[in-house]
Amino acid sequence: MQIPTQLKHKPVIAAEDYSRIDGRAAYETDAQGLSLGLAQWNDRGQVDISAKVWRHTGEKWSRQSEELPLHRVLDLAILTCRSLLYFREEAYRHPKGYDEEHPVIDRVGLQGDAMTVAVCTENDHIDQDIRLFQDALGRDGELLGERLRVLSALLKDMGY
Template sequence: MKIPATLKHKPVVVSENYEKVDGRLAINTDAKGLSLGLAQWKAEGKVDISAKVWRYTGEQWSRQSEELPLHRVLDMSILICRSLEHFQEAYRYEHLHDPQQPIIDRVALQGDAMTVAVCTDNEKINEDIKVLSQTLSDNGEMISERLRALSKILNDMGY
């Protein structure tokens, strides 16, 4: 299915077969494509790039399609990777985290640091963290495949 090029987000680089590789949702997903393009929310006279997940309901392109600035996509990737690393050693804690030290890491970015921490404000954190850990484990093969692909690409780019 072709991603529309006539809407406010102007796709430049696309993956129009995303429904075939959308993890466990592959084939049975409404996420039909991904794109990098010119953001729909740009300020006048300013051009921003965004990444977009294109959702299709079967009848029309969905308003639930998501558009994110590229730096947020990368920040989310950092959050995912630091979380995965935490859960590799989380078995050492009774509740998969140290309630006295909820901060997992502070990642230096633009003169400050992005804090990665367990959400201790969540009233059900001890149950929810177990569910998250188990789900990450259950999806480990799929996540690892994507991380290996990303690692290879970053290595090829010199990072």
């Protein structure tokens, strides 16, 4: 299915076959494509690049399609990788999967400041939810590992 090109987000690079590889939802997802393009919020003289997940209901393109600035896509990748590392190397040390007294996992330096990565202790069900989260990571280990290996190889090819 071809993603729309007449809307405010202007695709430049597209993966129109995303529904076939959308994790455990592959072949049963409404996420039909991914694109990198010119952001819908661009003003005259200022052009930003955004990433977009294109959702289709089966009848029309959905308003639930999501558009993110590229730096946020990368910030989500950083948050994901740091979280995976935490659950692989640190969480098992704590009976509840996290240190109740010190829920901050890391501070990742970005733009002269830092992104604080922490267990969300404001969640009333964090003790149960963190276990469910860990279980889901275990189930999705192969899917995530495959994507991380691809990402790692691409970053190495780029000199990072």
